Amino acid sequence: MxxxxxxxxxxxxxxxxxLATSVLGLSLSVPTAFAQAxxxxxxxxxxxxxxxxxxxxxxxxxxxxKILRDSAPAKEAQQKIETEFKKRDxxxxxxxxxxxxKAEEFDKNAPVMTDADRSKAQRELSDLDTDLQRKRREFQExxxxxxxxxxxxxxxxxxxxxxxxxxxESYDLIVQDAVTVSARIDITEAVIQVLDKK
Numbered sequence: 001m002x003x004x005x006x007x008x009x010x011x012x013x014x015x016x017x018x019l020a021t022s023v024l025g026l027s028l029s030v031p032t033a034f035a036q037a038x039x040x041x042x043x044x045x046x047x048x049x050x051x052x053x054x055x056x057x058x059x060x061x062x063x064x065x066k067i068l069r070d071s072a073p074a075k076e077a078q079q080k081i082e083t084e085f086k087k088r089d090x091x092x093x094x095x096x097x098x099x100x101x102k103a104e105e106f107d108k109n110a111p112v113m114t115d116a117d118r119s120k121a122q123r124e125l126s127d128l129d130t131d132l133q134r135k136r137r138e139f140q141e142x143x144x145x146x147x148x149x150x151x152x153x154x155x156x157x158x159x160x161x162x163x164x165x166x167x168x169e170s171y172d173l174i175v176q177d178a179v180t181v182s183a184r185i186d187i188t189e190a191v192i193q194v195l196d197k198k
Contacts, residue, residue: 060166060174060187067158067188068151072196077150085143092135099128154195161194162187 068074106121113121165187166174174187 057173058169058171059185060171061178061181061185062158062162062174062176062191063181063186063188064155064158064176067192067195068154071154071158071192073154073157073198074151077154078147081143081146081150084146085139088139088142092132092139095128095132095135099125099132102128157195157198158191161191161198164194165190 102121103125106125110118110121162174162176165171175181
């Protein structure tokens with residue numbers, strides 16, 4: 001090996017040792033710096049938690065039944081459903097009136113009717129009553145299904161309004177439907193006002 005190559009090799013070894021020492025020093029200092037940063041973050045979080053622990057808990061209450069009864073969207077939906085089912089309701093009322101008048105007529109004429117006529121009239125009344133009960137049941141099921149569809153949309157909108165109020169007014173907890181509630185924490189009217197504006 002020539003002296004010049006030997007000195008270059010020695011110089012390269014020296015640079016390699018210096019570089020290794022720097023990397024080792026850096027690798028030893030990074031965990032220390034990271035640990036210090038983590039401690040600072042933990043301390044800040046503890047201060048925030050302590051401040052939150054000292055702040056009073058803000059609780060609100062919402063009466064869902066009142067929203068579904070008194071809000072403008074609920075009243076509008078109820079009116080629309082009643083209009084939609086009005087014709088079927090009138091048909092049921094007519095059928096009930098027909099059944100009642102036929103039953104009164106049967107009661108009046110039964111003593112003078114033959115056994116065959118009486119049996120036939122009783123069967124007709126029974127069939128008419130069965131038909132009326134079936135139609136009433138179908139009507140109620142359809143009405144309830146339609147009402148649930150309409151009101152589920154209102155409940156979704158109410159939940160959005162409740163979240164908006166919770167964020168805006170810094171509520172920690174909002175409860176829906178409770179056994180007993182103080183008027184002090186009832187925010188139902190505020191939710192209704194938000195719904196009425198939409």
